[in-house]
Amino acid sequence: MDTMRDRFAPTMSRILDEDPRVVVVLAEIGRDGFTEAARAHPDRVINVGIREQLLVGAGAGLALAGLRPVVHTFASFLVERPFEQVKLDFGHQGLGGVLVSAAASFDWPAGGFTHMSPGDVALMDTLDGWTVHVPGHPDEAETLLGHAVAAGDEKVYVRLSVQQNTSGRDVDGARFLPVRTGGRGVVIAVGPMLDQVLAATDGLDTTVLYATTIRPFDAQAVRRATESAGTDVVVVEPCLAGTSTAAVNDALADLPHRVLGLGVGRRELRRYGGIEEHLAAHGLTAGPLRERITGFLGPAARV
Amino acid sequence: MTTTAEEHGPKAYGYEDLSALMGLMTGDEKHGPAATSTLDALWVLYDRVLRVSPAAVDDPGRDRFLLSKGHGPMAYYAVLAAKGFVPVAWLPGFGSYDSPLGHHPDRVLVPGVEIASGSLGHGLPIAVGTALGLRVQGRTDPAVWVLVGDAELDEGSNHEAIAFAAPAGLERLHTVLIDNASASHGTSGGSAARFEAAGWSTRLVDGRDHAALYAAFTAPHPGRPLAVIARVEPKDG
Numbered sequence: 014m015d016t017m018r019d020r021f022a023p024t025m026s027r028i029l030d031e032d033p034r035v036v037v038v039l040a041e042i043g044r045d046g047f048t049e050a051a052r053a054h055p056d057r058v059i060n061v062g063i064r065e066q067l068l069v070g071a072g073a074g075l076a077l078a079g080l081r082p083v084v085h086t087f088a089s090f091l092v093e094r095p096f097e098q099v100k101l102d103f104g105h106q107g108l109g110g111v112l113v114s115a116a117a118s119f120d121w122p123a124g125g126f127t128h129m130s131p132g133d134v135a136l137m138d139t140l141d142g143w144t145v146h147v148p149g150h151p152d153e154a155e156t157l158l159g160h161a162v163a164a165g166d167e168k169v170y171v172r173l174s175v176q177q178n179t180s181g182r183d184v185d186g187a188r189f190l191p192v193r194t195g196g197r198g199v200v201i202a203v204g205p206m207l208d209q210v211l212a213a214t215d216g217l218d219t220t221v222l223y224a225t226t227i228r229p230f231d232a233q234a235v236r237r238a239t240e241s242a243g244t245d246v247v248v249v250e251p252c253l254a255g256t257s258t259a260a261v262n263d264a265l266a267d268l269p270h271r272v273l274g275l276g277v278g279r280r281e282l283r284r285y286g287g288i289e290e291h292l293a294a295h296g297l298t299a300g301p302l303r304e305r306i307t308g309f310l311g312p313a314a315r316v
Numbered sequence: 317m318t319t320t321a322e323e324h325g326p327k328a329y330g331y332e333d334l335s336a337l338m339g340l341m342t343g344d345e346k347h348g349p350a351a352t353s354t355l356d357a358l359w360v361l362y363d364r365v366l367r368v369s370p371a372a373v374d375d376p377g378r379d380r381f382l383l384s385k386g387h388g389p390m391a392y393y394a395v396l397a398a399k400g401f402v403p404v405a406w407l408p409g410f411g412s413y414d415s416p417l418g419h420h421p422d423r424v425l426v427p428g429v430e431i432a433s434g435s436l437g438h439g440l441p442i443a444v445g446t447a448l449g450l451r452v453q454g455r456t457d458p459a460v461w462v463l464v465g466d467a468e469l470d471e472g473s474n475h476e477a478i479a480f481a482a483p484a485g486l487e488r489l490h491t492v493l494i495d496n497a498s499a500s501h502g503t504s505g506g507s508a509a510r511f512e513a514a515g516w517s518t519r520l521v522d523g524r525d526h527a528a529l530y531a532a533f534t535a536p537h538p539g540r541p542l543a544v545i546a547r548v549e550p551k552d553g
Binding site for chain 2: 036038056057059061062064066067069070071072073074075076077078079080082097098101102105106107
């Protein structure tokens with residue numbers, strides 16, 4: 014199966030053909046996928062070289078000229094390294110654009126910590142007005158990229174990963190999807206975590222919500238789910254553990270509730286290896302997830 | 317050269333009025349070289365070079381002037397007021413809670429201000445993007461200008477933009493570098509050399525000489541971006 018990143022260049026190349034306002038800005042990473050698009054639209058596929066402050070700043074400058082920039086590189090170099098450019102050149106300037114990252118958490122574990130950015134969404138959370146899409150499948154990535162580009166002059170962050178679920182779902186760029194309904198606890202699976210969460214909660218009496226657009230956070234869906242499943246909520250995220258805990262708290266602020274935030278640990282592992290090994294090390298495979306979820310929800314969750 | 321009343325409403329302001337306009341913000345009648353380091357370059361640009369006007373701040377075909385060095389913006393606000401972009405009545409409120417005029421300019425609050433600045437090293441990369449964007453739209457006429465300080469070049473983001481601009485063929489991009497020797501670790505003439513090495517056309521001028529500034533600003537530079545290094549009195553001299 015292809016990956017979300019494989020899908021990025023073909024999807025954007027089609028959008029470049031259709032929408033003259035769109036400009037793709039790259040910093041070497043991902044440029045090979047755009048060879049043909051660059052030939053067709055030489056001014057609208059821009060590679061600034063290995064210059065990430067310029068990548069984001071020039072993206073904002075394109076928005077200032079009235080265009081819709083789609084800015085892409087690895088999350089470490091898109092969100093973390095030029096974070097002030099993200100904060101000021103888009104946010105403070107009052108400009109819109111689409112940031113598309115790859116390899117955020119540990120898509121390339123053998124590359125080590127320099128190429129990991131599990132805290133990307135948490136960092137974006139310090140800023141106002143960013144929509145955050147975390148697709149869990151290449152088809153969803155294609156859909157959400159379309160939504161991101163079409164979102165007027167809004168600020169949108171799209172987090173692409175090679176971690177993915179076996180099948181895509183009908184995501185709409187806004188709402189959480191109820192995947193399973195139960196009476197004891199709500200588990201929110203974010204993007205690529207869905208398959209692991211479904212396996213971990215197999216046979217449990219829990220509601221499972223699937224979240225691919227996590228900012229704005231679909232508070233209404235969470236509240237609705239808690240009406241029948243109670244106000245014990247678990248969030249399982251492919252990014253830093255606890256990234257969305259505050260969003261769940263805000264959704265349930267007027268109700269007694271408990272929240273467990275599961276995701277990538279803060280401590281640096283200093284390990285290479287593969288994705289499966291890193292999922293296991295962070296307790297994000299089905300077995301350990303099931304243990305932590307049932308430990309939190311209590312024996313009543315077991316049917 | 318002074319502007320005419322027909323163009324800018326009831327009162328026309330000239331260069332000689334700028335000190336008094338600055339005084340509305342600073343409370344002083346006289347201003348030292350640091351406060352006025354950008355004044356002459358700004359005046360020549362707005363008076364004779366930039367094709368912008370208060371009535372056309374959103375015209376897609378206008379020239380763009382991006383003040384990257386946002387510190388000490390009194391000279392900038394004075395010029396904007398003199399040219400009718402902002403009311404003179406705004407100037408005394410400078411820096412107060414209800415004023416749109418902060419100690420660093422904000423494009424969202426001030427008509428005619430193209431970018432918000434204050435954090436150094438953001439203007440040139442944004443200007444590169446704006447020049448690219450105008451090219452995408454087939455607008456080969458509007459010029460993009462960005463004003464930076466010599467110490468601002470300490471910030472590495474500028475060098476990402478400087479290195480990219482000439483190979484990218486951004487001949488409508490112009491940088492005005494106000495050199496008041498304020499960089500702690502700079503070399504004389506070093507700024508011009510950096511632009512030249514990156515393929516820019518450069519001009520070195522006296523930043524107080526209006527005729528020389530005008531000549532440099534309007535010098536032809538086919539196929540290359542232009543950097544005008546405007547030398548003024550050393551900040552600590």
